[in-house]
Amino acid sequence: MLTSAVACLALWAGAASAHGSVVDPASRNYGCWQRWGSDFQNPAMAQQDPMCWQAWQADPMAMWSWNGLYRMYLGGNFQGSIPNGQLCSGGHAENGRYNAMDAVGAWKATGIRNSFSVKLNDQAHHGADYLLVYVTKQGFDPTKQALTWNDLQLLTKTGRYAPADYYTVNLSTSGRTGRAVVYTIWQASHMDQAFFFCSDVNFTG
Numbered sequence: 001m002l003t004s005a006v007a008c009l010a011l012w013a014g015a016a017s018a019h020g021s022v023v024d025p026a027s028r029n030y031g032c033w034q035r036w037g038s039d040f041q042n043p044a045m046a047q048q049d050p051m052c053w054q055a056w057q058a059d060p061m062a063m064w065s066w067n068g069l070y071r072m073y074l075g076g077n078f079q080g081s082i083p084n085g086q087l088c089s090g091g092h093a094e095n096g097r098y099n100a101m102d103a104v105g106a107w108k109a110t111g112i113r114n115s116f117s118v119k120l121n122d123q124a125h126h127g128a129d130y131l132l133v134y135v136t137k138q139g140f141d142p143t144k145q146a147l148t149w150n151d152l153q154l155l156t157k158t159g160r161y162a163p164a165d166y167y168t169v170n171l172s173t174s175g176r177t178g179r180a181v182v183y184t185i186w187q188a189s190h191m192d193q194a195f196f197f198c199s200d201v202n203f204t205g
Helices: 004-016 029-035 050-057
Strands: 020-024 071-074 110-112 115-122 128-136 152-157 166-172 178-188 193-203
Touching: 020 029, 020 178, 020 193, 029 050, 029 193, 050 152, 115 128, 115 178, 128 166, 152 166
Parallel strands: 110 193
Antiparallel strands: 020 115, 071 193, 115 166, 128 152, 128 178, 178 193
């Protein structure tokens, strides 16, 4: 277990290398940090939020550094660079720090309707060449299946965003119900740096 001093150091390290994340619907590691960052040693998490529990046990820095899940110099070749089953970790980004994000199970899901928005917090004001937003196809069950590229359908590829605190993408689907993953790729503008976010959602109509 991390001591309070080490936890504070980890939090500082994450802030010092701030980049950003999808905050609504929350990416997996951002959601775990949001719910448990101030109480991450609470054993009740194992029953109340077991996917976050396994992630904190695997590597607490994945949550403290919720804004650092990126890969460098992929040149837009995301499918060729990130193997199936590793999409939520960005292909084992940061030497495997985020591997627990790929774990299959009942991650906490945000309820959304068929018209919804994705909100990205750009802490470092990198700007964006574009955002790619996908959603898993109807019938995919993230509680039982590892995420692959073939499971995704592209909802939009945006244009450029000038550096700002937040970018919001308005999206719509048709007739969706049940569990799904919204998968967002943020291609930053300041250099060839791409960020990868799995957001667990539950379509309520």
